[in-house]
Amino acid sequence: MRAIIVRTPGGPGALELSDAPVPVPGPGQVRIRVAAAAVNPVDAATRSGALAGAGLMPPFGSRPAVGIGWDVAGTVDAVGGRVTRIAVGDEVIGLKDRLDVPLGAYADAIVLDADAVAPAPRSVPAVEAATIPLNGLTALQALDLLGLPSGATLLVTGAAGAVGGYAVELAAHRGLRVAATASASDEALVRGLGAEMFVPRGAHLGDAVRALVPGGVDGAVDAALLSVAALDAVRNGGSFAAVNGGPATPLPLRGITVHNVWIRADAAAMAGLAALADEGRLTPRVAGTLPLAEASKAHARLEAGGLRGRLVLTP
Incomplete structure (x- = not known):
């Protein structure tokens, strides 16, 4: 499958489209086929090495590559053991709140702990739903x-x-x-x-x-x-x-x-946010969409500033 990774920190050009093995969910985890992944400032800070420099994640080189992307909306296509609340075929949103991981939400699929995943809003498209978790x-x-x-x-x-x-x-x-x-x-x-x-x-x-x-x-x-x-x-x-x-x-x-505010994944809270979106009390705002392969362009637009809402990457 495809995934956006960073091997060496730097500008938007440091984002690399790479082939990666399809991840397998372990106990208490689910795999999500990604429909949309939001582009956030923390992604740019990860890519540039700013978070590593601040001691918020291990230095680059401690693993071959670092995955990028926190927010995801998509469909569950595999579940690990001891997962009862989520089933294959469920439309979900999720949050990757770990920094030192080989794959992030900028990918065709992502594995998350089940308690970092919640049902997606029923009335909101995946591109908009992906802006909710983080x-x-x-x-x-x-x-x-x-x-x-x-x-x-x-x-x-x-x-x-x-x-x-x-x-x-x-x-x-x-x-x-x-x-x-x-x-x-x-x-x-x-x-x-x-x-x-x-x-x-x-x-x-x-x-x-x-x-x-x-x-x-x-x-x-x-x-x-x-x-x-x-x-x-x-x-x-x-x-x-x-x-x-x-x-x-x-x-x-x-x-x-x-x-x-040190963000943490919370399935129950995300479910509540999804419900508010369905009720029209929470308004997702999308500044634009780009294909996954153009993640570097999305980061360049993010760093240029002036966006209202989030850019979103799609397969």
């Missing part, structure tokens, strides 16, 4: 860490992006009052996702948010990695979720509780 779970797990009650105020940075957009929708669904920041041209989009208040990118964020919410918001999901600029908009004793950790994680000033 970005939807990141937004959901950030909100869970904040633990804000209905009626509380929340700042979402990067609200027009994939994680930020899902965070706005999920927060509004929980009854939170959302203040969102994005490009001025995205205001209608962001308000349509459920934002009650809007701050255009480029404004002094802390002052602008506090003009709307005196004293500051109760919490923030920092999907745009604004760090201390976003923290300044949070009230004393509030809470803050940084979606990637590292240098974008601010110090817990003014008694603010700062969380790092």
